[in-house]
Structures are given as structure tokens and as C-alpha cells.
Amino acid sequence: MAQVLSPQQLTEIARQFGTPVYVYHAERIKEQYEKLTTAFKDSNVLFFYACKALTNISVLKYVCEIGANVDCSSINEVKLALHAGFPANRVLYTSNGIAFDEIEEAVSLGITVNIDSLSNLEKFGKRYGHSYPVGLRLRPNIMAGGNLKISTGHEKSKFGIPVNQLEEIKAIVQAHNILVSNLHIHTGSELKDVEVFVKGIEVLFDIIPHFPELKSIDLGGGFKVPYSDTDGATDMNALAKAVKEAFDSHPQAKNLQIWFEPGKYMVSECGYFITEVNVIKETPSVTFAGVNSGFNHLIRPMFYDSYHRIANLSNPDGPVKTYTITGNICETDTFANDRELPVISEGDLLVFYNAGAYGFEMSSNFNSRYKPAEVLVKDGEAKLVRKRDVFEDLLRNQVF
Ligand code: LLP
Numbered sequence: 001m002a003q004v005l006s007p008q009q010l011t012e013i014a015r016q017f018g019t020p021v022y023v024y025h026a027e028r029i030k031e032q033y034e035k036l037t038t039a040f041k042d043s044n045v046l047f048f049y050a051c052k053a054l055t056n057i058s059v060l061k062y063v064c065e066i067g068a069n070v071d072c073s074s075i076n077e078v079k080l081a082l083h084a085g086f087p088a089n090r091v092l093y094t095s096n097g098i099a100f101d102e103i104e105e106a107v108s109l110g111i112t113v114n115i116d117s118l119s120n121l122e123k124f125g126k127r128y129g130h131s132y133p134v135g136l137r138l139r140p141n142i143m144a145g146g147n148l149k150i151s152t153g154h155e156k157s158k159f160g161i162p163v164n165q166l167e168e169i170k171a172i173v174q175a176h177n178i179l180v181s182n183l184h185i186h187t188g189s190e191l192k193d194v195e196v197f198v199k200g201i202e203v204l205f206d207i208i209p210h211f212p213e214l215k216s217i218d219l220g221g222g223f224k225v226p227y228s229d230t231d232g233a234t235d236m237n238a239l240a241k242a243v244k245e246a247f248d249s250h251p252q253a254k255n256l257q258i259w260f261e262p263g264k265y266m267v268s269e270c271g272y273f274i275t276e277v278n279v280i281k282e283t284p285s286v287t288f289a290g291v292n293s294g295f296n297h298l299i300r301p302m303f304y305d306s307y308h309r310i311a312n313l314s315n316p317d318g319p320v321k322t323y324t325i326t327g328n329i330c331e332t333d334t335f336a337n338d339r340e341l342p343v344i345s346e347g348d349l350l351v352f353y354n355a356g357a358y359g360f361e362m363s364s365n366f367n368s369r370y371k372p373a374e375v376l377v378k379d380g381e382a383k384l385v386r387k388r389d390v391f392e393d394l395l396r397n398q399v400f
Helices: 006-015 027-039 059-065 075-083 098-106 119-126 162-176 193-205 234-250 300-304 391-395
Strands: 023-026 047-051 069-072 091-094 114-115 132-140 181-183 216-218 257-260 271-282 285-293 311-312 320-326 335-342 349-354 371-376 380-388
Touching: 006 023, 006 271, 006 349, 006 371, 006 380, 023 027, 023 320, 027 047, 027 234, 027 371, 059 069, 059 075, 059 371, 069 075, 075 091, 075 098, 075 162, 091 132, 091 162, 098 114, 098 119, 119 132, 119 162, 132 162, 285 335, 300 335, 311 335, 349 371
Parallel strands: 023 371, 047 069, 047 257, 069 091, 091 114, 114 132, 132 181, 181 216, 216 257, 285 320
Antiparallel strands: 023 271, 271 285, 271 349, 311 349, 320 335, 371 380
């Protein structure tokens, strides 16, 4: 049974810490991690939490404590992970489009890097030869993902070295005797269909024989979580079965360790974003409920047309009415169109569900508004883990 924070708990937290506020439920993260380890218990699998979804240090510490590893998408995420207590051998850096000095810095910290361009591979070979293991981030040329913006494995995607450039990769690897220990793909986010992973594995199986020193195959992240009641999710047991069957059937793959990099799956559902209604605007065509937030705090609905379930914490059960939920930003920042919700009044608390992944993490100070506070609930206790911005934060780093 999934653990949730009740409307009463969320209301108390909003009263105690103010709004807008992101709330994360630690035990829910553990529950998600355990679903993964249980489903894959018969395979040699490691999970690297894709921390681009949520890098709050207290969350990273908790993820470290429960035994997951961490995948980073910048050198600063690497440093945050180390700061949170991850030992270097549990940190992975899956790069894209970066300058070589970040790779050098990661290597100096003892981190394994997945390299995503031929030019960085060449530089890596010249600098390290066979002395340091490296992963290759490959583009499998598979179209998959919840929407085009989060589809990363197709033929027009910037991510990874296209698999059809295998000969060029091999030439560089041979010329510098590079120690290739990992092959990586990440096809996209919100991959509900198990077949997508199987297709990716098949693409990699053709490549494995060319790299005899491989230790692992990294299948990236992208597990789908349900955002609405009618939305599906990746069937973890079916995925684990399909992956095991595929690896067991391949003579050169069966001894390799399998890696995954789940972001949303780990932290989406643990997160709640609570806002307060500033204005109810009745117009002849639409009733707007305007909250004290906008795409400066939660950009997913505007950027990807993503659906987030919304509830009125202050009036959970009353008769419903149709609302358009907007923010206070000087742009069209619509969170939801034509949403039926129990009657909303000014001052009510509205909560957005599934806000843990890519919520706070994609927030900004647009319109010179403050970034929200973050609260972590663990062992039944709610603690502030990031203060809300104050006016000085808007001036910080400006040179007068
Ligand atoms: N590994 C790599 C190399 C990735 O690029 C990503 C996500 C992940 C793992 C984790 O994917 P996840 O398990 O979270 O689906 N901001 C978008 C999602 C962008 C994902 C980018 N890469 C959203 O809010 O939907």
C-alpha cells in the first residue's frame, strides 16, 4: 500500500512553514526503491538515482542511506552527491555536451563518467589511455518517451554517440587502448512500454562483442509513474522478467551487471507542492483560481503540458465547480484548464501531487519572486530542509 501524506498533515505543514512549499515524504522514496530492488532481485542490478530530478541535500543523504547509488548530469551534481556522503564509487556522471575539463575533474574525484561525444572520447583516450575505466553514452535511434521534449534516444536527439558511428568509436578506442567498462543508453522519460527497454537491449547486444572489457550495461532511467488516475505505469515485474530473459539468453551479456538510472520513479510521488489561492476571478466564460505560484515554481504543466492532480486541502469534499488554475506570473502560467474541484475560495490551500521530480529542481526566480521552501517528512516529523528565498537572495551576486 503506497504511503501518502494526508490532507490534514499537508495542511499542518503549510500552516507551519507557509506557502508555496514543496513537501517530500522520505519513506515513500524508500518504498519506491524497494519496489525496484524487489522486482529485480534475481538479476545483478544496480540502481543509480538520477538526481537531476531532485537534489536537495537531505533527500540525497536519505537516498544514500537507503542504499541506492546516484547518477549525475553535471559536475556540480557530482559534488552535491559527494557532499551528501555518497562515496565516489557509488556516483556516476552521465554527461552530455560538456567541456572536457568537467570529465577531468570527475576523474580526479574517482567518478565513472559516461562520455557522449566522439571528441571527448578522443580527448579521454589521449589523456588516460587504458588507465581509467569509462562508459560510452550511445544513442540507440529509438523513438520513445512521454513527449518529444523528453524523448532522448531518437535519430534527431543530441544525446549520446549514435550507434551507427560504431566504427568511429572503435577506431578511437583502439588507437588509445581505452578501457571501456560500461555501455549506456537512455531512450527517454515516461517509458511505460517494456518493449522499449527490450529494443534498447537488442541494440546494445550487437555492440557488446566489440568491447571485451565491459563490466556493465546501463539502460538509463525513464520508468513511468502514474500522474492521473487513468494514467499507467511501467510494470516493474514484467520489465524485470523481460530484462532477465534477454540477458540470460546472450552469452556475452549474461555476466554483465545491469544498471538503471531512475529519477521520476524514485521521487515523483513522494513530492507535494502546496500553494495558496490569491484570487478567484469569475468571468463570463471561465472561473480562474489564481495561486501564489507559477511556472517559476512548477514548470511541468506549461513546458510539457503535463498533468498534475490537484486537490483543495481547505475544502476537500464540497460540491464541485470547473476552474482554470493559474499562477501570478506575468506570462500565461496555466497549471490546469477546466479542472473540476470542490468550490475554491480565496485563502484555500491547493496541493499539486507528483511534484517531487523536476519540480523545485526546475524552479527559477522569474518575475523576481522567491523560490519556495522545501520540507522533508521523515519518521513522522516535518523538517525544513531549504529556506524560502528572501529579498537578499535576489541581490546576491549582483555587482553594484
Ligand atoms: N538518465 C539520464 C541519462 C537522463 O537523461 C534522465 C532524464 C534520467 C536518467 C532520468 O529519467 P527519469 O527516470 O526521471 O524519467 N524534466 C522532464 C524530464 C526530463 C528527463 C531528462 N533526463 C520532466 O519533468 O518530465
